[in-house]
Amino acid sequence: MNNIQLLKDVLSKGRKKIVITSHHKPDADALGSSLALYHYFKKTGHDPVVISPTDYPGFLNWMPGQKSVINFEVKTALSKKLISEADLIFCMDMSSLERINDMGPLVKNSMAQKVLIDHHLEPENFAMYRLSDPEAAATAELVYDFIVKYMNDETNLTKEIAVLIYAGILTDTGSFKYPTTTKKTHRIVAHLMDFDIKHSTIHHFIYDNSTEIKTRFLGYILKEKITVLKKYNTAYIVITKEELKKYKSRTGDTEGFVNYALAIEGVILAAIIVDRGEIIKLSFRSRGEFPVNEFARDHFEGGGHKNAAGGKCPLTLDKTVEKFVGLLPEYREKLRLIF
Ligand code: 5GP
Ligand code: MN
Numbered sequence: 001m002n003n004i005q006l007l008k009d010v011l012s013k014g015r016k017k018i019v020i021t022s023h024h025k026p027d028a029d030a031l032g033s034s035l036a037l038y039h040y041f042k043k044t045g046h047d048p049v050v051i052s053p054t055d056y057p058g059f060l061n062w063m064p065g066q067k068s069v070i071n072f073e074v075k076t077a078l079s080k081k082l083i084s085e086a087d088l089i090f091c092m093d094m095s096s097l098e099r100i101n102d103m104g105p106l107v108k109n110s111m112a113q114k115v116l117i118d119h120h121l122e123p124e125n126f127a128m129y130r131l132s133d134p135e136a137a138a139t140a141e142l143v144y145d146f147i148v149k150y151m152n153d154e155t156n157l158t159k160e161i162a163v164l165i166y167a168g169i170l171t172d173t174g175s176f177k178y179p180t181t182t183k184k185t186h187r188i189v190a191h192l193m194d195f196d197i198k199h200s201t202i203h204h205f206i207y208d209n210s211t212e213i214k215t216r217f218l219g220y221i222l223k224e225k226i227t228v229l230k231k232y233n234t235a236y237i238v239i240t241k242e243e244l245k246k247y248k249s250r251t252g253d254t255e256g257f258v259n260y261a262l263a264i265e266g267v268i269l270a271a272i273i274v275d276r277g278e279i280i281k282l283s284f285r286s287r288g289e290f291p292v293n294e295f296a297r298d299h300f301e302g303g304g305h306k307n308a309a310g311g312k313c314p315l316t317l318d319k320t321v322e323k324f325v326g327l328l329p330e331y332r333e334k335l336r337l338i339f
Helices: 004-012 028-043 076-085 103-109 139-150 159-172 183-193 199-207 212-224 241-246 257-262 292-299 317-331
Strands: 017-022 047-052 088-092 113-118 129-132 226-229 234-239 269-275 280-286 308-313
Touching (some): 004 113, 004 129, 004 139, 017 028, 017 076, 028 159, 047 076, 113 139, 139 159, 139 183, 159 199, 212 257, 234 257, 257 269, 257 280, 269 317, 280 317, 292 317, 308 317
Parallel strands (some): 017 047, 017 088, 088 113, 113 129
Antiparallel strands (some): 226 234, 280 308
16 A cells, blocks of 8 residues: 655654665666655755665766765675665665665665655565555656655755656656556656756757667667567567677666567567576567566566566576577467557
8 A cells, every 4th residue: 555645754753864776777767766866855854875786877877966876786885884774765666675686685674664666566565655556657757746746845846856757757658658658747747847957958868878889789789689570479689698798788788679679560579688697687578468577477587567577587598588489379369469
């Protein structure tokens, strides 16, 4: 049950030490939501800090406040101290503690009261305070609700916060095109525009910032690496460790590649399978009713949303691809586009 409004009272009772975290390798929704809260809590007289379980993509290095973000993998001792001393820990854009890697047990065992703000299905039950809504297009939408509706504190919504919420919504709606985009999304964005945010600049920062080598990597993937299985309306991309190395791939560089596979005519299910060394990582996208979150959950220890999900596999890269392709026949009926 959502009971986030109870926090209004908690937050009104003195200065709180607040740790804000989100899923590993945060995207613009996860990091934008975290930093939006960071600014809000600073403005309202608390002591917030954002701890990311890992690094984040370089194309987010324009976000207001990002320089203050602590990378748990780099500053582990400091992070542990902050987690253990926190009064409140906000977990953003993540439905389970497994999504924050080694921080998971630390957060779980901390004496702090935990807060979940998230839009994934079936969230794990670890938080005392929850704002969980799978119908929200982005966690950033819920951050807007948190400030404006549940804290009833529109006066502390600043331009910086508006920019960060906009970036989160922009990303998780695929620039307002995914079916999750609602009139509520647009109403929130309209309000954010009242703050004179430069929306074109935000689009530019997020989408037009490829390095030369990343663009060439994309060219190579598009030309050589997309396999289309017409029979199953499926397209997938496989990336080896060597290819990541050759193209000096950094965090976030392969994000978006899978959308090119989904953009092929007739494709309903798209996947990208990447050998990350320690684990094989899979990302899925789908069109229409095919639920990739269930597919990821049932076969690849993962989850996510109906049309965008991910998971992992302990097998070798070749065996993972074999497993993925081998699963398709049992989904043949579902791999038809139904409007
Ligand atoms: P992406 O493919 O962009 O990494 O992730 C798409 C969606 O799937 C995101 O909402 C993300 O939270 C979810 N997701 C990706 N990987 C995993 C995973 O390993 N486990 C779970 N539970 N969700 C994932
Ligand atoms: Mn999200």
